[in-house]
Amino acid sequence: MQLVDLHKFKISCSNCNLAELCLPRGLSNDEMDELDKVVRQTRPLHKGDHLFRSGDPLSSLYAVRSGSIKLYIHSNDGDEQIIGFYLPGEIIGLDGMEHNSHSCSAVALETSSSCTFPYTQLTDVCKKIPALQDQMFRLMGREISYENKLLLTISKKSAEERIATFLSSLSLRFRQLGFSADEFKLSMSRQEIGNYLGLTIETVSRIFSRFQKKEYIAIDRKYIQILDRPSLEGLCKGNSSDSKNSSACS
Amino acid sequence: MQLVDLHKFKISCSNCNLAELCLPRGLSNDEMDELDKVVRQTRPLHKGDHLFRSGDPLSSLYAVRSGSIKLYIHSNDGDEQIIGFYLPGEIIGLDGMEHNSHSCSAVALETSSSCTFPYTQLTDVCKKIPALQDQMFRLMGREISYENKLLLTISKKSAEERIATFLSSLSLRFRQLGFSADEFKLSMSRQEIGNYLGLTIETVSRIFSRFQKKEYIAIDRKYIQILDRPSLEGLCKGNSSDSKNSSACS
DNA sequence: CGGGAAATTGATATGATTCAATTCTCGTGG
DNA sequence: CCACGAGAATTGAATCATATCAATTTCCCG
16 A cells, blocks of 8 residues: 555545534535535544644644643743543634634543644635534534533532533543543543642542542543543532432533 | 613724723724623613623623622522622633533622623624624633632632732722722622631731831722732732733732 | 612631652663 | 663652632722
């Protein structure tokens, strides 16, 4: 097999199994062809590789295709805050649309790949395809709602509740991707989980141990199993130790 | 003067002194006329009146015209989290674009007025006017960046730093509106400031007292004066290090 | 005026952090 | 292939920042 054969692997939204979760959601076949003219593949990212950094001009938006990407900002006195962990089908770079330059940085947590949508071309296609504009608005609205909820979690919840919420959210997203909701790998370190949730690494570790002792979860290094979903989701709502009634815990 | 005379006061972006901060930013005169066909006035809101509530269908986006509006969400166990305080020229309702229904509630902190942009009409105009779509994207990107910074503030900063950041941010926004940056009225209660920043009312009160003793500020009930801006801004190193318009905090 | 919510201030409690000491893992090179 | 070293994670003890509890005081608003 020769190098030119790689052309066969040209990224295409029409053939992508993530299309229904991702940018092309809601597009007709013809419209998707238009989007396909714009989308580019990106070389695979290795753990630690940056997709973009804070301050870079906004050349593109990106869709995670495989693996996972973390977004973070830093303050000028050195603090770093992780904004989110992004899984396949999720769009990153939206924050950069304010000033046409990225205000956060994106780094791969593991070997990952992404699709690239050059920004000016993308907005041009949006102008031609109303359904794409609608979807862009939806995605940005989702990002805003997501951060609203995160704000509530960090500002109002105890350490246990934050971690329960984090695990429930991951679990839900894996299910939506067709993976197991009860058993998955955490691609981020305890340090990163703590940073994201406004906790120290020690607190994260202690709470994982506590959850394991209570048999809410089983955790081995990076691999985690949800054993008692009702209890875990009870915690998301703030009920200290009530294992009854559960509901969406995003 | 008769009631019909009120027609004279039909809201119009073309004549609005906030146009450069608000949705019509960057539009030509012709384009602004298109937007004017869509914008509606809303009856004045009194303190405590809701513009919309969580769960309401997204009928419109709103621009604050005068006064101030707070947005908040609540969790299913009753916690409430204030997401932001919105001043004239700022757009609210964007979070509802995910599911076409509001995920947070908007309430007036004082007598306020707003402009209403019926959502379907607005997106239709966006499809006709590329510059308006661009501006919508910018505004949504701004909202996302704003929440990123807030997340950092709440998750990584001490109580003093959070309050200093809050005051600096308000001050900056008042200046951009053409009001005094050094002397203004806090339209929100201590309770609401605390809720917004993830602190209790007692902590907020104590820190205001401390800042006053140190002569960073003078505060009399709702009226506040910035006396020592450098010290205050020294306390809020926590804002994102974007080199562009890095004026004050957040 | 007068009642009640909002704000202030002080004393105490506590959840999470910090400091410290191991233990565990994994990648690397001999 | 194994041993080694360094980072990651765990666990315990002490500390601290902020919350909670409690008591006034202030100041709107009716």
